[in-house]
Structures are given as C-alpha cells and as structure tokens.
Amino acid sequence: xxxxxxxxxxxxxxxxxxxxxxxxxxxxxxxxxxxxxxxxxxxxxxxxxxxxxxxxxxxxxxxxxxxxxxxxxxxxxxxxxxxxxxxxxxxxxxxxxxxxxxxxxxxxxxxxxxxxxxxxxxxxxxxxxxxxxxxxxxxxxxxxxxxxxxxxxxxxxxxxxxxxxxxxxxxxxxxxxxxxxxxxxxxxxxxxxxxxxxxxxxxxxxxxxxxxxxxxxxxxxxxxxxxxxxxxxxxxxxxxxxxxxxxxxxxxxxxxxxxxxxxxxxxxxxxxxxxxxxxxxxxxxxxxxxxxxxxxxxxxxxxxxxxxxxxxxxxxxxxxxxxxxxxxxxxxxxxxxxxxxxxxxxxxxxxxxxxxxxxxxxxxxxxxxxxxxxxxxxxxxxxxxxxxxxxxxxxxxxxxxxxxxxxxxxxxxxxxxxxxx
Numbered sequence: 247x248x249x250x251x252x253x254x255x256x257x258x259x260x261x262x263x264x265x266x267x268x269x270x271x272x273x274x275x276x277x278x279x280x281x282x283x284x285x286x287x288x289x290x291x292x293x294x295x296x297x298x299x300x301x302x303x304x305x306x307x308x309x310x311x312x313x314x315x316x317x318x319x320x321x322x323x324x325x326x327x328x329x330x331x332x333x334x335x336x337x338x339x340x341x342x343x344x345x346x347x348x349x350x351x352x353x354x355x356x357x358x359x360x361x362x363x364x365x366x367x368x369x370x371x372x373x374x375x376x377x378x379x380x381x382x383x384x385x386x387x388x389x390x391x392x393x394x395x396x397x398x399x400x401x402x403x404x405x406x407x408x409x410x411x412x413x414x415x416x417x418x419x420x421x422x423x424x425x426x427x428x429x430x431x432x433x434x435x436x437x438x439x440x441x442x443x444x445x446x447x448x449x450x451x452x453x454x455x456x457x458x459x460x461x462x463x464x465x466x467x468x469x470x471x472x473x474x475x476x477x478x479x480x481x482x483x484x485x486x487x488x489x490x491x492x493x494x495x496x497x498x499x500x501x502x503x504x505x506x507x508x509x510x511x512x513x514x515x516x517x518x519x520x521x522x523x524x525x526x527x528x529x530x531x532x533x534x535x536x537x538x539x540x541x542x543x544x545x546x547x548x549x550x551x552x553x554x555x556x557x558x559x560x561x562x563x564x565x566x567x568x569x570x571x572x573x574x575x576x577x578x579x580x581x582x583x584x585x586x587x588x589x590x591x592x593x594x595x596x597x598x599x600x601x602x603x604x605x606x607x608x609x610x611x612x613x614x615x616x617x618x619x620x621x622x623x624x625x626x627x628x629x630x631x632x633x634x635x636x637x638x639x640x641x642x643x644x645x646x647x648x649x650x651x652x653x654x655x656x657x658x659x660x661x662x663x664x665x666x667x
Contacts (some may be wrong), residue, residue: 270299271665274355274379275306275315276346276370278324278363281556282385283307285431285653286361289384290315292658297665303355304346318346324363339366347373354379356665361385364396372403380664384408384428384657390417391601397421406664408657411602412648426660429651432556436541436563438646445546449493449520456629457491458483459547459566461540461557464497466504468553471573473508476551478618480514483625490629492517493547495539548635549628551621554596554610562599563646567628567638568608570597571616599645607641 273293277286287309290302294313302313307321323342347370350358358374360367362385371381383404389396390413400407400423407418407425418425443453451457460480462472484490496502496519509517518524520539540557544550544564552558554572561568595601596610609624611617627634 270301271297271357271662272353272355273300273302273661273665274346274350274358274374275302275304275310275361276324276359276363276367277306277310277321277361278366279321280307281431282361282363283309283321285384286310286359287313287315288431288654289359289657289661292654293661296658296662305342318349324366342366343370346370350374350379351377356380357382357661359384359661368396368399368403372399375403375405380405380667382406382408382661382664385410386414386418390414391596397423406660408660410649413602413604426656427651428656428660429653430559430649431653432560432563433646433649433651434653435537436560436646438643438650440545440564442546442548445542448542449518449524449546451491451518451546455489455491456487457493457547458625458629459543459550459552459561460492460494461543461550461552461561462494462505463553463555464501464557466500468572469501469504469508472553472571472616473505474512475571475573475616475618475621477508477512477514479551479621479625480517481512482618482622483629484515486626487629488515490516493543494519495543496521497538497540549625551625554612556598559598559602562602562642563649565639565642565646567635568599569611569621569624569628570600570608571611571621572596573613573616599642602645602649603641607638 275286277283283306286306290310290313293302294300301316303316303318305319305321305324306315306317311317319342323338343366351374354377357380358371359382360371364387367383371383375381381404383400386407386409387393387396387400401421404423407423408428409415409418409425410428410430412427415425415427446453446457458480460476462469462476480492492514494505494517496505502519502521520543522539524539541560541564544561544566547566550561550566550568552561552568552570554570558568558570595606596612597608599608600606600610611620611624
C-alpha cells in the first residue's frame with residue numbers, strides 16, 4: 247500500500263490542510279515551456295487574489311518571476327526539442343528532477359501544480375502524491391491520440407486534472423480521475439473578430455490582393471522537411487495568381503537561416519519574412535501578452551499553409567481557412583511508433599481544429615500526401631472559394647466561443663480548493 251493511501255498519511259495530510267488554513271499557503275509549480283510560463287504567471291495572479299501571502303516556488307520562466315515566483319531552476323532546464331536532444335540531456339534532467347523532488351519532500355507544499363511537461367511533471371507528481379501532497383496537472387497529455395495507457399500513470403500521479411479541451415473531460419471522468427475543463431488560454435488572447443486590414447497596415451501591405459501565410463514550423467527538423475515542399479507549392483500558386491503575396495513568420499535567427507537556405511533553392515516572388523520588428527510588436531499588450539509574429543501573419547492572411555501543431559489552433563482562432571501538413575523523417579516515424587506502440591493515432595485527425603470539430607473541416611496532407619501539387623490545389627480552394635471560406639469562419643467562430651473561458655481564474659479556484667483541503 248502506498249503512503250498516499252495509508253491512515254498515517256491521511257492523518258498527516260488532514261493535519262497539513264488544517265494548518266494551511268491558518269498560515270500563508272505554499273504552492274509548488276513547474277512549467278517547462280514559454281506558453282506555460284505565461285499561463286502560470288496569470289494563475290499565480292489569480293491565486294494571490296484568494297491568498298495574498300501565498301508563496302509559489304519551483305521551475306519557471308521570466309513571466310512567473312515577475313509575479314514573485316521563487317525559481318529553483320530556470321525553465322530552460324526542461325526545454326527539450328526532439329528525442330535526440332532529450333537523450334543528450336538526460337543527466338541534467340535527472341539532476342533537476344532529484345533536486346526538486348528532494349526539496350518538496352523536505353518542505354512540502356500545500357499543493358503541487360505541474361503545467362504541461364508530462365514526462366517530468368507526472369513523475370514528480372506521483373512521488374509527491376505518495377507523500378500526501380495534493381497534485382494538480384494542467385494541460386493533459388494527448389492520450390486521445392497516442393499512448394492511452396498513460397492514463398494509469400495519470401490516475402496514480404494526479405489528484406485533479408485541468409484540461410484545455412471540452413472533449414477531454416469525458417475521458418478522465420470515465421477513468422475516475424477528477425477533472426475540470428478550464429478552456430484554452432489562446433482563446434482569450436486572440437481576438438474573437440480579427441482585423442485583417444489593420445494587420446496588413448502594420449506590415450505595410452495593401453489591403454487588397456490575396457495573401458497566403460506560410461508556417462513551416464518552429465523546430466529545425468520541421469523547417470528543413472517542410473520548407474522546400476511549401477515553397478514549391480507557392481511557385482505553383484503564383485503561376486495561377488502572379489500577384490499572390492507570401493508571409494512567413496520567423497521565430498528566431500536560426501530558423502530564418504534554415505528557411506532562407508530553402509528559399510535560395512526554391513525562389514518565389516512577393517515573399518516577406520516577418521519577425522517581431524517587422525510585425526511592429528515589441529512590448530506586451532494591455533493584457534500582458536506579447537503577440538508572436540505568426541499571429542500578425544495569420545491575421546493579415548486570407549489563408550494559411552501550416553505545419554501541424556499549436557499553430558493550426560491559432561490559425562483557427564483567427565478564423566482563417568488553412569491547409570495542415572506534416573512530414574516526419576523515417577527515423578522519427580520509427581521512434582514514435584516504437585515509443586507509442588501504435589502505427590497511427592487513435593483518432594483519424596492530426597490537426598487540432600479537426601480534432602476539436604471531430605471532422606475533417608480543413609485538409610490534412612501528411613507524409614506522402616504532402617506533395618507540392620496537392621498542397622497548392624488545397625491552398626487555392628482556401629484562397630478562392632468564398633462559400634468555403636464563409637463556412638470555415640462559422641465553424642471556427644463557434645470553436646473559439648467554446649474554448650473561451652477565464653482560464654486563470656478557473657484554474658486558480660481548483661488549486662486553492664486543493665491547497666486548503
């Protein structure tokens with residue numbers, strides 16, 4: 247029997263909860279990505295409204311630090327891109343895990359909150375829950391697509407799940423795991439009614455004329471695999487519309503260099519690279535959000551050719567028709583199949599907009615289907631078929647309204663209840 251279910255642990259936990267009501271609460275928190283850092287910072291604000299003297303400590307980034315978060319390790323300690331880099335960084339990740347685990351066991355928080363980073367956080371949550379610490383996990387792993395068997399680890403590790411998508415609640419309720427749907431923070435950050443004309447003005451572009459946003463991903467492997475295909479598709483499209491303008495957001499100088507290498511091999515006309523300076527975005531807006539260049543590209547575009555991932559959801563929130571594409575190298579395909587034990591996802595959709603709609607609302611051209619001619623054909627429909635565009639806008643507006651919740655306040659309410667017992 248684990249410590250979490252023993253009478254001694256239960257009495258200790260009850261005593262701890264009673265004490266928590268008399269003193270300032272202590273919250274452990276770990277976020278491993280910039281998006282999680284921003285979300286955690288807002289949750290901390292909500293937590294302190296309910297408990298002004300609360301202490302929050304763990305692993306986080308600059309947004310959390312600005313909220314008087316005590317950082318034991320920088321967020322970069324957990325940021326890993328790809329399996330190869332993860333293998334190289336195993337010693338550092340193990341050291342970080344042991345450091346946080348031992349600290350929290352010595353000075354137990356009233357509640358621990360893991361934000362995304364499931365490989366790290368679920369392991370830490372399991373150990374802390376065994377020791378009688380309530381655990382909350384925010385952003386459920388995509389068990390609905392890959393590796394459903396992780397539900398057993400989640401059941402053992404997590405006292406309460408906070409999920410981004412409404413369909414996830416049914417999964418956890420069926421498995422007997424307490425769960426709350428809190429909405430997706432992007433839905434609150436992205437305007438319900440995007441302003442295409444204003445976005446084009448900010449980029450110094452005319453209001454008229456077709457514009458295609460091209461987003462070949464934010465990782466090196468994505469840019470190298472997708473950029474040549476996307477650019478060849480653009481060449482075909484510009485044969486149909488010689489005035490077609492192309493916007494490509496740049497996440498950092500390294501990705502820009504890699505994209506420009508592909509562009510030298512597959513040149514196109516009227517192409518603009520958009521970074522934070524050209525997008526006119528240097529400071530947080532009134533909501534404290536620094537809008538990435540990709541958002542300006544989405545808002546200014548008539549349609550978007552996008553790598554599968556969070557960018558496809560962002561594009562949907564901007565109500566833009568899109569073509570989703572992705573290509574894995576043969577080695578990465580083998581690794582994913584080996585790690586998951588699956589040949590394909592449990593659901594027939596890959597793009598988040600289609601997963602949420604439970605339908606192929608927008609085309610997905612993956613692997614061998616990610617051919618320039620097919621990509622161009624699908625993009626041309628998104629650029630030219632006005633009835634189709636109007637339908638997409640209706641579907642994505644309804645989706646936006648469903649996802650739009652006061653995420654930080656809903657999350658903070660659950661966390662405070664867990665901390666107070």
